[in-house]
Amino acid sequence: MSRELWTVAELASAAAGYLTRKGIETSRLDADLMLADVLGWTRIDLYTRFDMPVDSHARARYRELIRRRGRREPLAYILGRREFFGLDFAVGPGVLVPRPETEGLVEATLTLMEGRSRFRVLDLGTGSGCILLAILSRFPEAHGEGWDRSAEALEYARRNAADLGLDHRATFVERDLLKTLGAGPPPRVDLVVSNPPYIRPDEGWDLMPEVRDHEPAAALFDREGDGLSFHRAILAAFRHLDPMPWVVLELPGWGGESLRTWWKDQGAGDLRVVADLSGQERVLIAAGGETFRHPEPLDAS
Known part of the structure; x- marks a missing residue:
């Protein structure tokens, strides 16, 4: 996730792939819910605004949440x-x-x-x-x-x-x-x-x-x-x-x-x-x- 520009859809897809490799069966759902939380959106917003860019501050926050989930911390705790x-x-x-x-x-x-x-x-x-x-x-x-x-x-x-x-x-x-x-x-x-x-x-x-x-x-x-x-x-x-x-x-x-x-x-x-x-x-x-x-x-x- 080191590129200059990431859209909502690209970021969620990359995060879901990472969580899948960590053995998390609900990888896409979890990735979506954490991104929606970071952005202050609903999950539906992610799909209606899929092509919007995500700023570097939000990406950094999202990256930390994804890492925590990759360590198998419960989504509810995150x-x-x-x-x-x-x-x-x-x-x-x-x-x-x-x-x-x-x-x-x-x-x-x-x-x-x-x-x-x-x-x-x-x-x-x-x-x-x-x-x-x-x-x-x-x-x-x-x-x-x-x-x-x-x-x-x-x-x-x-x-x-x-x-x-x-x-x-x-x-x-x-x-x-x-x-x-x-x-x-x-x-x-x-x-x-x-x-x-x-x-x-x-x-x-x-x-x-x-x-x-x-x-x-x-x-x-x-x-x-x-x-x-x-x-x-x-x-x-x-x-x-x-x-x-x-x-x-x-x-x-x-x-x-x-x-x-x-x-x-x-x-x-x-x-x-x-x-x-x-x-x-x-x-x-x-x-x-x-x-x-x-x-x-x-x-x-």
């Missing part, structure tokens, strides 16, 4: 944001990047709480706050609290709450999930949600470099368990409350039958498993008190 459930969330090093599959947890929760207005939700391992804030954005009278052990992640969560105008209904507290739940009775809430760590240590080798080398390990790995230890700890902590709140947890694509068996052995009530469009077990729902009746059965196994 751009500083990620869309989730139609909302824009600030993200960066130290916070888990919101995943599309986690939107299934939010969708299941919205269906579960349909017809309700005032309720209190607790988000365990809140990270960027995306789950809690997405729920609160759809229920204007609900309030919630997010826990996370990472002060860095909580800064993003608070910033996102403020940016979305939800900071008057969402609070974020630095707490270690397992230690806090094991120390005494949990808080009384109506709904508990969580995308807990569920990757087993022996599965780390199979992760994309963007995840394995850059995202916070504490938010990814169930280091002492089988991928379901956080799920069991959360369910065990809240099952003795009367009434028990609804508990909605993300699954790793499996584990529903194992948790059902364990839950039955505890003498507890019903567990539902909701599959995603590919048939993988994605959301676990533990039945709450009679105050919250689900209006229609979920598509669940």
Whole structure:
């Protein structure tokens, strides 16, 4: 990229070729999004103004972003944001990047709480706050609290709450999930949600470099368990409350039958498993008190 004059189209094509050689499957999309960010344009602008020259200052900024992406830094960290459930969330090093599959947890929760207005939700391992804030954005009278052990992640969560105008209904507290739940009775809430760590240590080798080398390990790995230890700890902590709140947890694509068996052995009530469009077990729902009746059965196994 040392020529005197580069057009938008030439620059994006050269960057996409470089990223392809680095093994990035979404090379053209990523190159376009980073160039649009540098220029302050939309992606559509790149195609309608493809023949416009890019000045040297913008090229230098773009070159640095491309180099970072070539080192397999997550695109969301480079751009500083990620869309989730139609909302824009600030993200960066130290916070888990919101995943599309986690939107299934939010969708299941919205269906579960349909017809309700005032309720209190607790988000365990809140990270960027995306789950809690997405729920609160759809229920204007609900309030919630997010826990996370990472002060860095909580800064993003608070910033996102403020940016979305939800900071008057969402609070974020630095707490270690397992230690806090094991120390005494949990808080009384109506709904508990969580995308807990569920990757087993022996599965780390199979992760994309963007995840394995850059995202916070504490938010990814169930280091002492089988991928379901956080799920069991959360369910065990809240099952003795009367009434028990609804508990909605993300699954790793499996584990529903194992948790059902364990839950039955505890003498507890019903567990539902909701599959995603590919048939993988994605959301676990533990039945709450009679105050919250689900209006229609979920598509669940």
